[in-house]
Amino acid sequence: MAALLCLLLPSLLALVTAAEVKNCHPQCRCEVESYGLFDSFSLTKVDCSGLGPGYTPMPIPLDTSHLDLSLNSITSITDLMLSGPGYTTLVSLDLSQNRISRVSPKAFTKLRYLETLDLSQNELESLSDACFFGLPLADVDLSDNKFKDFNLDLFTTRGQELPISVDMSNNLLTTVSTNPQTPGPYIKSLVLAENQLTTVPKLAGIPLQYLSLDGNPITTIREGDFKDMKDLIYLSLSGLSELTTIEPNSFRGLKNLQVLDLSNNGKLNTLSPEVCSGLSALQELNLSKSVVVPLPGTIFNQMPSLKSVTLGPNMHCWKTHKQGQFHRQIGQAKANDVLTCDVAGIIL
Numbered sequence: 042m043a044a045l046l047c048l049l050l051p052s053l054l055a056l057v058t059a060a061e062v063k064n065c066h067p068q069c070r071c072e073v074e075s076y077g078l079f080d081s082f083s084l085t086k087v088d089c090s091g092l093g094p095g096y097t098p099m100p101i102p103l104d105t106s107h108l109d110l111s112l113n114s115i116t117s118i119t120d121l122m123l124s125g126p127g128y129t130t131l132v133s134l135d136l137s138q139n140r141i142s143r144v145s146p147k148a149f150t151k152l153r154y155l156e157t158l159d160l161s162q163n164e165l166e167s168l169s170d171a172c173f174f175g176l177p178l179a180d181v182d183l184s185d186n187k188f189k190d191f192n193l194d195l196f197t198t199r200g201q202e203l204p205i206s207v208d209m210s211n212n213l214l215t216t217v218s219t220n221p222q223t224p225g226p227y228i229k230s231l232v233l234a235e236n237q238l239t240t241v242p243k244l245a246g247i248p249l250q251y252l253s254l255d256g257n258p259i260t261t262i263r264e265g266d267f268k269d270m271k272d273l274i275y276l277s278l279s280g281l282s283e284l285t286t287i288e289p290n291s292f293r294g295l296k297n298l299q300v301l302d303l304s305n306n307g308k309l310n311t312l313s314p315e316v317c318s319g320l321s322a323l324q325e326l327n328l329s330k331s332v333v334v335p336l337p338g339t340i341f342n343q344m345p346s347l348k349s350v351t352l353g354p355n356m357h358c359w360k361t362h363k364q365g366q367f368h369r370q371i372g373q374a375k376a377n378d379v380l381t382c383d384v385a386g387i388i389l
């Protein structure tokens with residue numbers, strides 16, 4: 042019986058029915074998707090994108106969970122814009138590709154279920170302290186704006202200290218509703234690519250798993266820049282056109298990091314072996330168009346889990362087992378693994 046249920050359950054959940062939406066604004070496209078055997082679970086998606094200049098806040102259906110306001114030439118977000126009925130239930134909000142340069146400090150406070158916020162491709166130089174305070178935001182995209190610096194005061198009230206680590210093992214909403222004092226933040230993914238950052242922002246104390254700082258004018262990566270970011274799994278530092286130096290031990294502390302993208306850093310031409318120390322879980326390293334080969338062979342001793350290194354568009358190294366080993370192994374590379382490169386002449 043249990044086995045039968047297991048077989049049936051995925052197909053029942055996949056039953057999706059679309060229905061008419063009441064109170065859909067004529068300029069928007071609304072859709073309700075119901076899931077489950079008795080349509081027990083539904084999501085209302087509202088797409089008000091591409092309306093052109095002269096956007097005015099409009100009513101949206103009650104219980105809207107996804108709202109798309111991209112491509113509307115919006116220049117500022119006022120307190121009233123996101124506060125009507127319907128907005129309070131939003132789980133995701135897309136404000137990308139507008140011309141937003143100002144966000145009122147209380148603009149987001151009513152969005153207490155908001156998990157995903159896309160503010161990419163706007164003209165933001167800053168956001169007020171505490172403007173995300175109390176929101177269960179997990180995924181924030183601020184790429185392609187004009188931030189010169191970035192700090193975690195966005196998520197806190199004035200004077201509040203961030204906890205050094207946050208226990209994410211509990212269900213997010215339960216944690217929030219049973220304990221309104223829970224400080225958060227819960228953010229797992231932060232994209233700050235293509236801004237004006239000249240140093241790595243201090244992000245310790247949040248349970249971040251994915252971070253992109255691609256395309257910022259950062260000149261140096263310093264020891265301690267990623268201190269206490271033990272939850273980070275994916276770090277992208279690609280296309281940093283001004284980057285000349287990565288100090289030894291810069292990545293120490295990133296003990297769960299699996300992917301490190303250091304590609305397209307044209308001014309970075311040396312890399313000391315100590316740069317990679319502490320990266321004990323790293324599986325993929327991308328140095329394409331960054332560092333002149335050959336690399337110091339000992340660099341790879343620092344990364345026992347490494348499976349793949351990209352050194353250039355046509356230069357790739359990967360871990361293989363020595364002949365006679367056919368079964369796959371998971372986890373740390375064993376002593377009889379060898380790093381093989383597809384270009385002759387690379388000294389590893």
Ligand SMILES: *[C@@H]1O[C@H](CO)[C@@H](O)[C@H](O)[C@H]1NC(C)=O
Nearest residue numbers: 279304305327328329330351
């Ligand atoms: C490495 O980076 C280059 C340039 O950004 C990209 O084209 C390539 O797909 C990356 N390779 C891997 C294996 O991720």
